[in-house]
Amino acid sequence: MPEESAATPAEITTAMEVLTAAALLRLRNYARWRVRGLGRKAAGRTETELLADAMNATLEGKRRWNKDKVDFVGHLVGAMRSISSHWRGQSKSADEATLESDLLRTTEDGEVLRPFDLVPSEEPGPDEELEANESQSEARTRVEAIENAFADDPVISLILDGLRQGMTPGKVRAELELSQTEYETAMKRLRRRMRAAAGSGASDA
Amino acid sequence: MPEKPRDYEAELRALMDALAESVVEATDEEIISEMREGGEDPAAAAEGVRAVLRHAVKAYEQRHLREAQEAYEKRVDAIRRRTFSLPTAPESRRKLLAVVMTRKPDLRSALVTLQHRDFKEWTDTDIQNCLEQLGALGVLAEFEGSLSDEQ
Numbered sequence: 001m002p003e004e005s006a007a008t009p010a011e012i013t014t015a016m017e018v019l020t021a022a023a024l025l026r027l028r029n030y031a032r033w034r035v036r037g038l039g040r041k042a043a044g045r046t047e048t049e050l051l052a053d054a055m056n057a058t059l060e061g062k063r064r065w066n067k068d069k070v071d072f073v074g075h076l077v078g079a080m081r082s083i084s085s086h087w088r089g090q091s092k093s094a095d096e097a098t099l100e101s102d103l104l105r106t107t108e109d110g111e112v113l114r115p116f117d118l119v120p121s122e123e124p125g126p127d128e129e130l131e132a133n134e135s136q137s138e139a140r141t142r143v144e145a146i147e148n149a150f151a152d153d154p155v156i157s158l159i160l161d162g163l164r165q166g167m168t169p170g171k172v173r174a175e176l177e178l179s180q181t182e183y184e185t186a187m188k189r190l191r192r193r194m195r196a197a198a199g200s201g202a203s204d205a
Numbered sequence: 206m207p208e209k210p211r212d213y214e215a216e217l218r219a220l221m222d223a224l225a226e227s228v229v230e231a232t233d234e235e236i237i238s239e240m241r242e243g244g245e246d247p248a249a250a251a252e253g254v255r256a257v258l259r260h261a262v263k264a265y266e267q268r269h270l271r272e273a274q275e276a277y278e279k280r281v282d283a284i285r286r287r288t289f290s291l292p293t294a295p296e297s298r299r300k301l302l303a304v305v306m307t308r309k310p311d312l313r314s315a316l317v318t319l320q321h322r323d324f325k326e327w328t329d330t331d332i333q334n335c336l337e338q339l340g341a342l343g344v345l346a347e348f349e350g351s352l353s354d355e356q
Contacts, residue, residue: 009265013262016259020251021248022234022247024250024254025236025237026228026233026236029225029239033221033222033224034225037218037220037222039214039217048257051258055261055262056264081225136213136214140211143217146220160220166215166219180230184231187224187230188227188231191224191227192242194224195239
């Protein structure tokens, strides 16, 4: 990003002060859904912390806001998307892959040790396995509650099915031949009912 | 081939992420009306969000002050942890203080002003107290070699 396009702390502060109520609530709601998607991986972190982290990173220049390309809300949404992905441990990308030949070691006896000989087993221990099972079990309860709650809504059921298969929202919409408006209307229905259910004490739906 | 077991965590994550992205596409009116339907006051909730962002700005603006405060506290802590073993003989302590005052003339004027009398008239207790204070301030660190009774 050209240096002149990166917003200064003063510009960031001004942009924050002029955010409308809807823009602020959009940021909070975005953070809320992202953190809810983390499940146990949120490790007690909240939507407020996600939003604050995005703002801190912007002010400190760790995530620079290119004010010529994206508005402030769009920038903070992008920062929160990235930070929450990092929280859930998706930062281990293929970019970090290391050549096996770089990791070969030779003992004093001339024996070549491969990387897998040098590192402890990656197999999860009993505690990790228990944690993973509990986490899956919790997620299963939540997913099944949502599926049951929307069993009588064919459009949402199909959207859930597409997401379950790993499709992106855009792909789901295209596969179901839904217009943008139809898709957004369905998602709005989903948000409202899940929000209402969460307000009444249910976990998600 | 057995069916691959469902990864419920991934499914839940995909759904919540889709909901988050749908918020980005929602209109301002939808955002506000959903808040009202949920029984929240949009204006108050929005100001709560702004307060979080303002707090981040304030923390950023005060970062130098915070860093200086932390550095100061570390220095004070290091001085407090330092232990001094002053010479046991009163005459050795008097010699040590004389060395300090010779090498640090600024301290000499300050100390003499504090004590309101000539250095030669200081009692052993005055000297002991003075050295202990200088030790706590970290001044004696560079006189480590002069701290023994042999000096």
